[in-house]
Amino acid sequence: RDVHVVGVPMDLGASRRGVDMGPSAMRLAGVAERLRALGHAVEDHGNVRVPDRTSLTGSGREFLPAIAQVCEELAAFTASVVRRGGTPLILGGDHSLGAGSVAGVATALAERGEALGLIWLDAHGDLHTPESSASGNVHGMPVAHLLGLGDPRLAGLAKPGPAVKAEHLVFVGLRDLDPPEQAFIRQAGIRAFTMRDIDERGLRAVMSDALEIATRGTGGVHVSCDADWIDPAEAPGVGTPVRGGATLREAHLAMEILADSDAMLGMDLVEINPILDRRNHTAELAVDLLASAFGRRII
Ligand code: DIR
Ligand code: MN
Numbered sequence: 001r002d003v004h005v006v007g008v009p010m011d012l013g014a015s016r017r018g019v020d021m022g023p024s025a026m027r028l029a030g031v032a033e034r035l036r037a038l039g040h041a042v043e044d045h046g047n048v049r050v051p052d053r054t055s056l057t058g059s060g061r062e063f064l065p066a067i068a069q070v071c072e073e074l075a076a077f078t079a080s081v082v083r084r085g086g087t088p089l090i091l092g093g094d095h096s097l098g099a100g101s102v103a104g105v106a107t108a109l110a111e112r113g114e115a116l117g118l119i120w121l122d123a124h125g126d127l128h129t130p131e132s133s134a135s136g137n138v139h140g141m142p143v144a145h146l147l148g149l150g151d152p153r154l155a156g157l158a159k160p161g162p163a164v165k166a167e168h169l170v171f172v173g174l175r176d177l178d179p180p181e182q183a184f185i186r187q188a189g190i191r192a193f194t195m196r197d198i199d200e201r202g203l204r205a206v207m208s209d210a211l212e213i214a215t216r217g218t219g220g221v222h223v224s225c226d227a228d229w230i231d232p233a234e235a236p237g238v239g240t241p242v243r244g245g246a247t248l249r250e251a252h253l254a255m256e257i258l259a260d261s262d263a264m265l266g267m268d269l270v271e272i273n274p275i276l277d278r279r280n281h282t283a284e285l286a287v288d289l290l291a292s293a294f295g296r297r298i299i
């Protein structure tokens with residue numbers, strides 16, 4: 001693969017500061033070198049420009065216009081990479097960036113007449129609109145915007161929108177949904193695998209179903225991985241830890257199954273918060289998981 005890495009040092013979408021340092025943490029953990037060692041051509045394009053939080057006034061949803069500008073630049077990047085046949089790899093940064101990364105991949109696919117599948121690995125649904133969100137945090141909103149809901153500055157980034165149809169979207173790892181998100185999942189018939197599904201059926205079966213949903217009728221799959229889908233015992237350095245997540249082995253197996261599928265068009269690895277980490281453990285884990293997602297084999 002031709003892997004094109006970009007960092008998005010953004011923490012405007014979250015309450016807690018620190019995920020803006022995620023891209024540095026993963027670079028220090030050797031992300032480019034690890035992927036090169038697997039035989040990929042890797043180019044690191046540096047970071048998308050993100051305004052520093054202290055240079056802005058307000059909080060929460062008031063950061064949406066600034067986030068939308070970052071997402072617009074990011075969408076242009078991922079679209080151009082996919083047009084050239086490359087694989088965009090986005091290092092976050094808070095998950096509000098997903099409204100841009102995924103929109104760009106969807107735009108490039110739409111130009112070939114293809115729909116985009118989306119696998120969202122997360123403890124959370126990220127399905128709020130600015131109206132439904134209690135926290136106002138934009139990292140809780142990217143999926144709604146990718147479906148074409150919410151604020152047009154984020155929802156309108158994919159051309160033609162929406163970026164993703166509900167039938168091509170699937171969640172894996174959910175364990176913390178707000179009531180409006182639960183209602184939306186039921187009403188819109190969104191396919192969602194919770195931690196209970198993983199407990200009961202095993203990761204292999206859940207991931208096979210997720211891939212089946214995201215590949216049926218699509219030209220490929222974008223994988224948006226919020227590090228908080230993994231259990232905080234393994235991944236303590238995340239913006240919003242929730243107990244009861246995927247184990248280390250489940251997370252690797254999910255990535256290995258994605259690699260075997262050969263369906264992945266691009267990937268986000270987001271919400272790494274070095275301030276809350278033990279040393280750089282969580283970023284190192286993220287880089288290990290990326291190696292699995294990009295085809296690392298033991299034998
Ligand atoms: C919560 C938390 N649902 C919110 N969301 C998080 O603020 O909207 N998403 N942490 O990653
Ligand atoms: Mn999350």
Ligand code: MN
Nearest residue numbers: 115167216217
């Ligand atoms: Mn379809």
Ligand code: MN
Nearest residue numbers: 095122126226
């Ligand atoms: Mn998320």
